[in-house]
Amino acid sequence: MTRPSIPKGTRDFTPEEMSRRNYIFDTIRSVFRLYGFQQIETPAMENLSTLLGKYGEEGDKLLFKILNSGDWLSSLSSDDMSYLTSNSASTLISEKGLRYDLTVPFARFVVQNRDKIQFPFRRYQIQPVWRADRPQKGRYREFYQCDVDVVGTDSLLCETELIQIVEEVYRRLGIRVCLHLNNRKILAGIAEILGEAERLTDITVAIDKLDKIGSEGVNQELLAKGLSEDTVNRLQPILNLQGDNGEKLGQLAYILKDSETGMKGIEETKEVLRLCKSAGVKLDIMLDISLARGLNYYTGAIFEVKALDVEMGSITGGGRYDNLTGIFGMPGVSGVGISFGADRIYDVLNQLNLYPEHSSEQTQLLFAHFGEAEREYCLTIANALRSKGINTEVYPDICKIKKQMNYADQKHIPFVAIVGSDEISSGTVMLKNMLTGEQQAVQSDSIAEIITL
RNA sequence: GUGGUCUUAGCUCAGUUGGCAGAGCAUCGGAUUGUGGUUCCGAGUGUCGUGGGUUCGAGCCCCACAUUCCACCCCA
Numbered sequence: 001m002t003r004p005s006i007p008k009g010t011r012d013f014t015p016e017e018m019s020r021r022n023y024i025f026d027t028i029r030s031v032f033r034l035y036g037f038q039q040i041e042t043p044a045m046e047n048l049s050t051l052l053g054k055y056g057e058e059g060d061k062l063l064f065k066i067l068n069s070g071d072w073l074s075s076l077s078s079d080d081m082s083y084l085t086s087n088s089a090s091t092l093i094s095e096k097g098l099r100y101d102l103t104v105p106f107a108r109f110v111v112q113n114r115d116k117i118q119f120p121f122r123r124y125q126i127q128p129v130w131r132a133d134r135p136q137k138g139r140y141r142e143f144y145q146c147d148v149d150v151v152g153t154d155s156l157l158c159e160t161e162l163i164q165i166v167e168e169v170y171r172r173l174g175i176r177v178c179l180h181l182n183n184r185k186i187l188a189g190i191a192e193i194l195g196e197a198e199r200l201t202d203i204t205v206a207i208d209k210l211d212k213i214g215s216e217g218v219n220q221e222l223l224a225k226g227l228s229e230d231t232v233n234r235l236q237p238i239l240n241l242q243g244d245n246g247e248k249l250g251q252l253a254y255i256l257k258d259s260e261t262g263m264k265g266i267e268e269t270k271e272v273l274r275l276c277k278s279a280g281v282k283l284d285i286m287l288d289i290s291l292a293r294g295l296n297y298y299t300g301a302i303f304e305v306k307a308l309d310v311e312m313g314s315i316t317g318g319g320r321y322d323n324l325t326g327i328f329g330m331p332g333v334s335g336v337g338i339s340f341g342a343d344r345i346y347d348v349l350n351q352l353n354l355y356p357e358h359s360s361e362q363t364q365l366l367f368a369h370f371g372e373a374e375r376e377y378c379l380t381i382a383n384a385l386r387s388k389g390i391n392t393e394v395y396p397d398i399c400k401i402k403k404q405m406n407y408a409d410q411k412h413i414p415f416v417a418i419v420g421s422d423e424i425s426s427g428t429v430m431l432k433n434m435l436t437g438e439q440q441a442v443q444s445d446s447i448a449e450i451i452t453l
Numbered sequence: 454g455u456g457g458u459c460u461u462a463g464c465u466c467a468g469u470u471g472g473c474a475g476a477g478c479a480u481c482g483g484a485u486u487g488u489g490g491u492u493c494c495g496a497g498u499g500u501c502g503u504g505g506g507u508u509c510g511a512g513c514c515c516c517a518c519a520u521u522c523c524a525c526c527c528c529a
Contacts, residue, residue: 341529405489
């Protein structure tokens with residue numbers, strides 16, 4: 001018998017941790033609602049045909065696959081067995097997988113429920129996703145995403161609203177952040193004027209690492225991918241653009257003047273920044289040409305949010321995808337969305353110690369009692385308090401008051417109502433404030449006003 | 454997927470050249486039969502991650518696997 005354990009990269013959450021996590025989820029959810037987004041949920045598992053090929057080659061490898069139920073072995077002929085590889089076998093014995101993100105299942109949802117949806121469709125979704133990645137700090141195999149997307153419009157007002165949501169969520173959480181903004185069309189334009197339009201993915205993957213490995217490192221990686229030295233040299237000044245957002249856009253407009261796509265990207269970015277200004281956005285927005293983001297389906301604006309006071313990967317990211325539903329047979333639906341990484345936000349809040357003192361999940365009053373009759377006397381009073389919205393517990397066991405007090409102390413319950421035979425006969429409880437140590441006999445119907453003071 | 458690292462009581466960790474398994478905290482009981490957070494006294498707790506190997510003898514040495522954390526790859 002080995003001791004119990006949980007799979008690699010997964011976690012249990014204690015009541016304390018859940019209280020903190022719910023604070024994050026509630027904050028994010030209330031801001032989403034403020035902008036008119038409505039919640040949906042989708043299944044933990046999707047058909048593999050829905051998931052495969054949507055996240056690139058790497059993504060496919062990181063999918064958790066679910067073994068078919070029943071006697072899957074008997075469906076394999078001996079012929080199959082002889083030349084099976086573990087890769088080809090998986091398609092024969094597995095047809096479902098755990099979702100890898102919330103965006104692709106959402107695209108599937110939109111296509112499947114298009115008759116029930118009012119476009120533009122504003123949805124949010126807070127659910128776990130799974131990746132068969134190797135875990136490390138801030139990276140788990142099961143983690144939560146909080147996605148918010150608008151589909152069915154290509155209005156850049158949506159990008160602006162998402163930026164406003166980012167600003168408001170992090171203002172409420174008290175985390176100082178910087179939003180990095182870029183546009184896939186600008187990246188495509190750069191690849192185009194370099195004459196390497198078809199190498200867009202290689203180029204973006206490499207320059208995404210700019211702040212990590214420096215321009216020398218990027219150059220080496222691009223040369224290794226087979227780009228010419230001349231091309232790499234021409235990319236150099238683009239990566240090293242200086243100045244504020246307006247100045248960078250001006251220089252880019254000159255560089256990309258021969259690329260229609262690139263110029264479109266610049267126009268879009270200008271418009272988003274202009275709308276943000278009109279909307280009164282104060283958030284620190286930085287045009288960052290090196291921001292690429294891995295997922296291949298982005299086609300317009302892309303964003304990433306980083307905490308200023310903590311060393312951590314991005315805590316929020318997203319972008320516009322023009323044709324995500326196209327792969328499911330519903331072309332021409334443009335969408336834009338972002339995803340808040342709840343687990344990383346949790347780590348950031350912990351490191352900065354930014355949690356609010358009191359939690360609505362905390363028990364406010366514990367009834368401690370001396371025996372069976374006293375315990376029953378507590379039940380009616382406890383119910384009356386609960387109906388007034390006060391979180392109330394009655395200690396379940398008949399045992400020493402010391403033990404019951406200790407329980408309240410450990411659980412940080414601020415008030416204890418002690419009930420003995422004296423209290424029963426006078427219709428009172430001995431109400432003790434655990435913080436100050438003061439106690440007084442109070443009529444049972446005035447407990448509520450005293451502890452809500 | 455590649456390379457490295459960690460694992461000993463519920464928790465955090467000591468453990469010497471290979472020779473009886475340790476501490477602090479927590480828990481439980483008592484000092485105190487109607488009062489917690491401070492104090493004092495007492496008690497219990499181990500498949501030393503799992504499986505194999507070397508040895509008279511392994512927590513310690515060797516191999517495999519799992520796990521933790523880290524750097525790549527990639528990403529929230």
